[in-house]
Amino acid sequence: MTHPFERFNLNEYLIEAITEIGFKEPTDIQKKIIPEISKGRDLIGQSQTGSGKTHAFLLPLFNQIDPDKQEVQVVITAPSRELADQLYQAASQLAEHSPKEITVQAYIGGTDKNRQIERLKNKQPHVAIGTPGRMLDLIEANALLTHTAPYMVVDEADMTLDMGFLEDVDKIASRLPDKGQMLVFSATIPQKLQPFLKKYMQNPIIIEVENETVIADTVENWLISTKGRNEIELIYNLLTIGQPYLALIFANTKDRVDEIASGLKQQGLDVAVIHGGVTSRERRRVMRQIHNLDYQYVVATDLAARGIDIEGISHVINAEVPQDLDFFVHRVGRTGRNQLKGTAITLYGPDDEKDIEVIEQKGITFQPKELKNGEIVDTYDRKRREQRKGQNQKVENTFDPEIHGMRKKAKKNIKPGYKKKIERKKQEKRKKANRLKKR
CATH class of the missing domain: 1.20.5 (Single alpha-helices involved in coiled-coils or other helix-helix interfaces)
Structure with missing residues (x-):
């Protein structure tokens, strides 16, 4: 039986890779974008939460990589360390399946720059992914040689602009070949982004994809504050009170996954761990055990958990608000399938307020809850003070x-x-x- 992604004429190893992570049907944005990238067109992709954007550009670009040329062929920028790391994890998973070695490297602020420079003296990656500041430092040091790369992706361009990194991205783009292919992805296209687009893109095709649905009606979507609470203790209580059939707990990094899993194991829970640091062989073994329902609790990063496609997931807990908000719907969509009831719980702290607001702007509604005396109860909306303040200002401004x-x-x-x-x-x-x- 042919795989639905074979319509895009992808290399066999890419079909194997997406089969491993549970991709069954291409999303709307993948159907529209993959063929256009394959034609070599400059492209602006506008998509909202949960669109499948990352693989929409990774798959056709990996399809073009020549493993025999040990030079930089794809450059991808992301505005935050977390987003860059998630792109790196997704690209590495594809590269693992290539019969010939494809090197993927991440260049992220906060890591050892001198060590990266030494490694680059010996070998250039096929795919360079990173934050704009660190990538530009390595390029200007003549360590990362991007002048050979025919493909560049600017991911989350509006966020790149907001965070003040567009100038660095501009300098990176200026070092690439004139006839290269530029791909820009952004939830919105602000006016201040237009000069960059005109400078580096030749008659780009603009593809905008709206999500048809956000969250299934059968899912209860709770929001619980962690302020003043031990987060691992809170997760443990939620798991043991809720009586889940199978619970997925998501964190943004493998270190945080290990920390949560260790804390839960210390309290007697049998927990499976899935993240990019787990070897492919071990991951496949753990996946089999999860499918056999040998585990009731699974702690995972977003990309590593893609292959967990089980109908009986009753609970999803976001131990952290995902840095890439596209992942929020991916996570919550694991429960409430086929009209079964599900519970999604997002834990948040004061620093997460803006991300929660962005998620709400996508049409997602939360039910504010708290854990009190061993029970989960309704609580006040976190915005009630602002709303009262706003009402008072209307009366007397x-x-x-x-x-x-x-x-x-x-x-x-x-x-x-x-x-x-x-x-x-x-x-x-x-x-x-x-x-x-x-x-």
């Missing part, structure tokens, strides 16, 4: 020192009729202001 002074005095000397006196004073001031307007 000007500061009046005289009325402010009267209020302070009222608090000290609470006398009958004092509040009425303040209200009368406010009404007099409003009437006076209206008379002045009429004049």
Whole structure:
């Protein structure tokens, strides 16, 4: 039986790789983008959460790599370390299946730059992925030789712009061949991004894909604050209270996965671990055990967990809000399949507020919950103070020192009729202001 991805004329090893991670049908963006990239066209891809964008560009680019040429052929930038690492994990998984060695390297801020320079003296990668600042440092040091690369991808271009990295990306792009292929992916296309697009793209095709659905109706989508709580203890309590059939716990990095798994094992839970640091052989063994339901709890990173495609996943816990918000729907979509009920729980701290707001803007609604006296109960919406503040500002959006002074005095000397006196004073001031307007 032919694989649905064979329609794209992909190399056999790429079909094997996506089969391993559970890709069955191409997503809308993959159907539209893979053929256009294969034609060599410059392309701007606009897509929202859960679109399958990463493999939409990785698959056709890997299809073009010549393993016999030990030179940089693909350059990919991402605005954050976490996003760059996730791209690296996805690209490495594809490269593992190549019959001839394809080298993928990540160049991320916060890692040992001198060590990277020494390695580059001996060998250039086929695929260079990284944050703009570190990649530019290596290029300007004549260590990373990107002038040979015919393909460049700017991932999350709007975020790159917002974080102030577009100038670095511009300098990286200027070192690439003039006739190279430029691929830009962004949730939005801000006006300030236009000069970059015009400078480096030749008649780009623009492909925009809207998601048809966000989260299944059968999924309860909870949001729980970790403020003041031990996160691993909270996860343990959620797992043991909820009586899951099979629970997936997601974290953003392999180190965090190991930390959570270790904490849960210490409390007596039998936990499977899946991340990029697990060897392919070990990962396949663990996957078989998960499919055989030998484990009730699985802690994993996003990309490593792609092959876990089981109907009976009852609970998904986001131990961290995913840095790449595309992954949020991938995670939550593991539960609530085929009209079965499921529970998705996202843990968040004060630093995650902006990411939660972005997820909500995609049309996703959370139910605020808390763990209290061994039970999961409804709690207040985290925005209630802002909403109250907003209502107060609508009623009184000007500061009046005289009325402010009267209020302070009222608090000290609470006398009958004092509040009425303040209200009368406010009404007099409003009437006076209206008379002045009429004049």
